[in-house]
Amino acid sequence: MHLTMPTSVVEGTQLTVMPFRDDAVVGTMAVPTLVQLVPSPRAEEDPRKLKAASGLVRRHAELRATVQRTLKSSQKGKNVGPYAEYIAAGLKGELGAAWSTPPITLWHAGPLAALSEELVPGTGLRTLTVAPGTMVVAIDGETQTTAWHDLYDDPEAYGLTYSQLAQVRIPFELYVDLAPADARQIFYDRNVQGVAVAKNLAMSMDQRDFGTRLAHLVADSVRIDVDGQRVPFARLVNVSKRQLSAGDREVVTLSALRALVVTTLYGRGGLARSAESVHEDELPAGARPEQVEAAVVPILGDLIVRHAREFAERGAITAPAVLAGLGIAVHPTMPWSDSGAVFRMDDLLRLLDGIRWEREAKYWDGVAAKTGSSGRLNFSGGVKDSGGRVADAILYPATEAGRQIRDL
Structure with a gap:
């Protein structure tokens, strides 16, 4: 049958x-x-x-x-x-x-x-x-x-x-x-236009925003090792929160990654833009969107790969203020930077090599975090509040903050 x-x-x-x-x-x-x-x-x-x-x-x-x-x-x-x-x-x-x-x-x-x-x-x-x-x-x-x-x-x-x-x-x-x-x-x-969304979270959802698009491109450009597996970094980026909780599988928020991108673009001026839209006609003088993408994405992608372990372990490098400060330090390497000093990527990498990225008070208290009455280190300080201090500590190793984050 x-x-x-x-x-x-x-x-x-x-x-x-x-x-x-x-x-x-x-x-x-x-x-x-x-x-x-x-x-x-x-x-x-x-x-x-x-x-x-x-x-x-x-x-x-x-x-x-x-x-x-x-x-x-x-x-x-x-x-x-x-x-x-x-x-x-x-x-x-x-x-x-x-x-x-x-x-x-x-x-x-x-x-x-x-x-x-x-x-x-x-x-x-x-x-x-x-x-x-x-x-x-x-x-x-x-x-x-x-x-x-x-x-x-x-x-x-x-x-x-x-x-x-x-x-x-x-x-x-x-x-x-x-x-x-x-x-x-x-x-x-x-x-x-409706129920208020945190401004930096709203920015991270705005696909017309050039900073947001660049942040997605950076996240999509690299893979890192996590628990013996090579995974796209984009899978470790949380796009829906301002701050991560202990149970989240992601290691960094998109709004924090966007802060890294925006300060890389504008330097210290990017701190004020962390919760504002970035339009293509507002890029630094002489910079074209395709030029910015070609410069920013590979450099930031390379930094993420170099510090993959610190990202995977949710070290201090994943904090929004620290990423914003890192972006300020990266900015002088950009072709449109008007810093006036010759600053190459090799110079930046030498400055980063000695930094202690563990989330410990002896390295980051007073720079990007504060120790509460319970003794717990809190990195919830804003990009605008702490980003500049982090940048100074990265760029100037001889300062008190510079020695602190390097345990010197």
């Missing part, structure tokens, strides 16, 4: 939508559909849950981290509970008609599995299919997405039932097959 194999049928989640541009659609979906398509952002930030999660969920978490800020310990995260209660009150009729939730902005990372012809000619309505395993990320409306997850995980806690939630339609807009850089740009554009 021979069974006839089925013909090719596209499987997945079907949504009725209306395109509003050639790579984006709008529509509504049910709550169960949302929680199935978009994993819980809170769960993706829980190291224990993520360790036990499937490879698909872990890959989704990595992709989400490239275009979203974190929920944990942020105002956005604190708003999830009240938002869920607000939605529940609205669904139960307690708020009358005076309540609403904005459309959630989703990013479909990759092409669609299928898109139908118009369901009714002239209406624009179509059916699209999201294939199983496709990465769908909320790039705006993530607080609301997390609130829907909370409601669906335990509706009784909010005075609701699954049947009530199943009747709800959630409006959404879906951007299809965008590059990660474009998705980050949408995050920036939506949030810079």
